Amino acid sequence: MKKLSFPITGMHCASCAMNIQRKLLKTSGVASANVNYANEQATVEFDENMCSEPQLGKAVESLGYKAHIGEQKGSEDIVEEARAHDLTELKRKLWVSGILSALLLTAAMIPFAPPFLKNPWLMWLLATPVQFWAGWQYYQSAWSGLKNRSANMDTLIALGTSVAYLYSVFVVLQKSLLEGLGLRADVYFEVSATIITLILLGKFFELRAKGQTSAAIRKLIGLQAKTARVLRDGEELQLPIDHIVKGDRLLVKPGEKIPVDGVIAKGATSIDESMVTGESLPVEKGEGSKVIGATINQSGAFEMTAEKVGAETMLAQIIELVKEAQGSRAPIQKLVDIISSYFVPIVIMLAILTFLLWFNFGPEPQLVRALISLIAVLIIACPCALGLATPTSIMVGTGKGAENGILIKDAEALEVAGKIQTVVFDKTGTLTEGKPKVQGVEYTSGVKNGAKNMTRLKALIFSAEKQSHHPLADAVVKHFENEVKPIEVTKFLDISGFGIAATLGKDKLLIGTEKLMQREHITIPQLLKQKAEQAKENAQTVSYVALNNTCVALISIADTVKPAAKDVIATLKKAGIQTVMITGDNTATANAIAKQIGVDIVLAEVLPQDKEAKIQELKKQGKKVAMVGDGINDAPALAAADVGIAMGNGTDVAIESAGIVLLRSDIGLVPKALKLSKSTMRNIKENLVWAFGYNVILIPVAMGALYPFLGIQLHPILASGAMALSSVSVVTNALRLKKVKI
Amino acid sequence: MLTFFVNVFGAGLMIFTYWFFFMKKEEKAVEAESRLTITVDGGYTPNVIQLKRGQKTTLAFFRKDPSSCLEEVVMSEFKIRQFLPLNQTTDIVITPKETGTFDIHCGMNMYHGKIEVV
Numbered sequence: 036m037k038k039l040s041f042p043i044t045g046m047h048c049a050s051c052a053m054n055i056q057r058k059l060l061k062t063s064g065v066a067s068a069n070v071n072y073a074n075e076q077a078t079v080e081f082d083e084n085m086c087s088e089p090q091l092g093k094a095v096e097s098l099g100y101k102a103h104i105g106e107q108k109g110s111e112d113i114v115e116e117a118r119a120h121d122l123t124e125l126k127r128k129l130w131v132s133g134i135l136s137a138l139l140l141t142a143a144m145i146p147f148a149p150p151f152l153k154n155p156w157l158m159w160l161l162a163t164p165v166q167f168w169a170g171w172q173y174y175q176s177a178w179s180g181l182k183n184r185s186a187n188m189d190t191l192i193a194l195g196t197s198v199a200y201l202y203s204v205f206v207v208l209q210k211s212l213l214e215g216l217g218l219r220a221d222v223y224f225e226v227s228a229t230i231i232t233l234i235l236l237g238k239f240f241e242l243r244a245k246g247q248t249s250a251a252i253r254k255l256i257g258l259q260a261k262t263a264r265v266l267r268d269g270e271e272l273q274l275p276i277d278h279i280v281k282g283d284r285l286l287v288k289p290g291e292k293i294p295v296d297g298v299i300a301k302g303a304t305s306i307d308e309s310m311v312t313g314e315s316l317p318v319e320k321g322e323g324s325k326v327i328g329a330t331i332n333q334s335g336a337f338e339m340t341a342e343k344v345g346a347e348t349m350l351a352q353i354i355e356l357v358k359e360a361q362g363s364r365a366p367i368q369k370l371v372d373i374i375s376s377y378f379v380p381i382v383i384m385l386a387i388l389t390f391l392l393w394f395n396f397g398p399e400p401q402l403v404r405a406l407i408s409l410i411a412v413l414i415i416a417c418p419c420a421l422g423l424a425t426p427t428s429i430m431v432g433t434g435k436g437a438e439n440g441i442l443i444k445d446a447e448a449l450e451v452a453g454k455i456q457t458v459v460f461d462k463t464g465t466l467t468e469g470k471p472k473v474q475g476v477e478y479t480s481g482v483k484n485g486a487k488n489m490t491r492l493k494a495l496i497f498s499a500e501k502q503s504h505h506p507l508a509d510a511v512v513k514h515f516e517n518e519v520k521p522i523e524v525t526k527f528l529d530i531s532g533f534g535i536a537a538t539l540g541k542d543k544l545l546i547g548t549e550k551l552m553q554r555e556h557i558t559i560p561q562l563l564k565q566k567a568e569q570a571k572e573n574a575q576t577v578s579y580v581a582l583n584n585t586c587v588a589l590i591s592i593a594d595t596v597k598p599a600a601k602d603v604i605a606t607l608k609k610a611g612i613q614t615v616m617i618t619g620d621n622t623a624t625a626n627a628i629a630k631q632i633g634v635d636i637v638l639a640e641v642l643p644q645d646k647e648a649k650i651q652e653l654k655k656q657g658k659k660v661a662m663v664g665d666g667i668n669d670a671p672a673l674a675a676a677d678v679g680i681a682m683g684n685g686t687d688v689a690i691e692s693a694g695i696v697l698l699r700s701d702i703g704l705v706p707k708a709l710k711l712s713k714s715t716m717r718n719i720k721e722n723l724v725w726a727f728g729y730n731v732i733l734i735p736v737a738m739g740a741l742y743p744f745l746g747i748q749l750h751p752i753l754a755s756g757a758m759a760l761s762s763v764s765v766v767t768n769a770l771r772l773k774k775v776k777i
Numbered sequence: 778m779l780t781f782f783v784n785v786f787g788a789g790l791m792i793f794t795y796w797f798f799f800m801k802k803e804e805k806a807v808e809a810e811s812r813l814t815i816t817v818d819g820g821y822t823p824n825v826i827q828l829k830r831g832q833k834t835t836l837a838f839f840r841k842d843p844s845s846c847l848e849e850v851v852m853s854e855f856k857i858r859q860f861l862p863l864n865q866t867t868d869i870v871i872t873p874k875e876t877g878t879f880d881i882h883c884g885m886n887m888y889h890g891k892i893e894v895v
Binding site for chain 1: 780783784787788790791794795797798799801818819820822824841842843844845846847848851852853854855856857858859860862863880882883884885886887888889
């Protein structure tokens with residue numbers, strides 16, 4: 036027996052609930068069913084062998100209602116709901132306390148205010164709901180803390196406002212006693228009420244701004260497809276995404292979201308992957324191509340096989356990694372953590388000290404001035420700004436990264452990336468495409484003037500190379516495949532280290548190195564020799580083609596430099612960052628490529644296992660080093676660097692050795708990632724300077740530091756205004772990061 | 778006389794504040810098996826939790842305290858920053874990979890607890 040609870044929507048009255056309950060009870064396999072109209076929930080106990088969850092759903096839907104089975108409420112929805120609830124509550128309190136505080140301020144500050152308003156008993160009456168209804172949460176929180184011998188900002192607010200309120204109550208009740216002692220019998224109800232109102236107002240704005248800091252995560256979660264078309268037993272079913280299992284055959288129509296990660300089994304299309312990888316151009320996909328869940332199918336309908344579902348999908352992994360990054364701690368926060376731990380008790384002690392100093396050494400009326408300064412110190416201290424300074428910037432920074440295809444794995448990587456002085460690029464697959472490509476084909480004059488049939492020659496080369504599995508042969512095949520049709524190869528020989536020999540009908544073809552030509556006593560024409568030299572200077576590999584013992588053509592092949600590589604290097608150099616290229620290629624080839632893209636230093640002929648040592652050497656020179664690689668072959672070097680930046684292969688985002696993963700193979704993201712890190716760190720520093728500076732400067736001002744020189748004593752209402760602004764400013768400053776151009 | 782009394786009282790209050798907040802005894806660690814409920818009310822109870830390295834443990838945070846400071850629990854070493862809805866239990870599953878003492882704190886770093894991994 037399985038017990039299941041699920042929400043039902045569409046009910047209008049209690050009889051709807053009864054109808055659904057009856058229908059569920061009639062469903063075969065259901066042992067018990069209870070539908071509650073008040074909370075719109077159904078609880079069903081059923082035999083799994085006789086009944087399934089979709090059957091329960093169908094039973095409810097047959098009556099015209101909607102059963103939400105398996106639709107779990109996401110954690111972000113819970114946060115959102117709680118925030119919305121808090122905001123509504125705050126708004127209500129703000130209205131009431133705002134009006135009451137305005138009346139109290141009018142009474143206290145405006146000389147021509149109606150005399151009845153100035154009645155201390157009425158002021159007491161007006162201040163009480165603000166103190167104990169609107170401000171109740173501060174007492175609740177302070178009391179909870181005190182039970183555990185800890186304190187927070189609410190403790191300071193509760194203490195500060197209580198001092199003002201209780202002193203005023205004492206004045207109302209014992210006015211004559213105070214006047215008898217020669218003291219002024221002023222009440223401070225407007226102070227306690229206005230402080231609470233301003234702090235609530237600050238909290239309201241802070242809460243609204245805080246909601247925006249996690250907007251990126253909510254956006255990512257919102258990308259998930261809700262349903263999928265599943266092909267089961269030749270039937271097309273529309274099922275919730277949670278019901279999809281690995282191996283399911285899914286149908287995706289044009290304009291629809293791809294439900295999960297998988298591979299195209301039938302059909303071809305172009306897919307907009309921008310929402311996940313940031314890639315702005317649609318990507319062409321055909322049978323066998325991998326597709327990413329949550330991306331949008333643009334042109335054709337296709338069938339796919341589900342390979343990764345639930346938490347395994349790329350989007351789910353991205354969300355998890357962003358969440359983890361937002362939960363991690365930046366090293367810069369260490370000092371803040373220490374200060375925050377001692378902050379509130381120290382402020383309480385400073386407030387008492389302030390009271391004593393004013394009481395002993397202050398001008399008349401000493402008691403009142405001492406009380407005002409004590410309240411000002413308690414209220415102006417803002418540990419929240421300190422606590423919010425780093426995490427809010429990290430939340431916004433990592434979220435912005437994810438939106439742009441830059442996945443920052445933790446706050447430490449973010450902090451170090453902002454200090455990078457040297458960026459080491461692995462050559463193959465990072466600066467270059469990693470796939471050899473024909474750069475040019477030079478024919479002898481005999482071919483060019485038509486003495487030999489050029490089209491047939493191309494077909495011969497294409498057909499012979501098609502037999503070979505060498506990567507260079509693949510490049511040649513790709514170069515000619517759209518130009519010619521294949522010819523039958525009657526004999527084929529792979530001459531290891533030299534090239535190939537093939538017989539095609541009457542023609543004998545040789546394709547290979549200069550050594551192959553020499554071995555077969557074939558003379559290479561001077562023109563081709565010259566072209567070969569030029570090609571070699573540009574780091575290209577050359578292959579000669581001999582037809583029936585006459586050298587007729589030269590094919591130059593090279594791994595092409597990525598179009599963005601040159602700009603990326605220039606951008607980094609402009610930012611004062613040294614660029615290094617590391618490769619296993621020989622020095623001549625490496626230098627030729629380095630010259631094309633303009634890197635500062637070339638580390639050539641480095642075996643894969645020695646890359647890590649080279650990174651360590653650079654670090655020993657005192658440089659902060661980032662290594663950019665593909666994340667698979669370069670794992671040790673990525674791990675050895677201060678920050679490893681892995682170029683994602685499109686699906687694997689959880690590359691362990693890297694601190695930053697680029698979601699698409701776009702080298703242009705490297706300077707962007709470094710710029711984002713730098714901007715985020717600058718933002719954190721601004722926040723910290725603000726939060727520290729605020730407390731370090733304004734607490735002494737509240738204590739009365741300016742009084743001996745300027746005769747200024749800070750009023751508690753101004754203190755509460757400043758305090759309310761400080762947290763909001765920190766969160767608002769963090770939100771500025773959203774607008775930074777990277 | 779009044780001045781003397783106020784000064785003595787004030788000085789006493791400062792000493793009391795120091796003693797009350799800074800001289801509290803560290804609690805004895807509570808050993809967690811597969812699941813442990815932690816009450817969030819003016820701090821974390823139990824405050825010191827002992828976990829075993831490599832053992833998957835569910836920490837069930839039950840938040841009773843409405844203070845916004847405690848609305849998030851942070852365990853940076855485990856890369857966790859989790860929102861805790863009021864009057865609800867939120868499960869956080871962790872499998873410690875290293876031994877040592879790690880901090881649990883609220884979103885604003887005011888309230889602290891400890892995780893000892895043995």
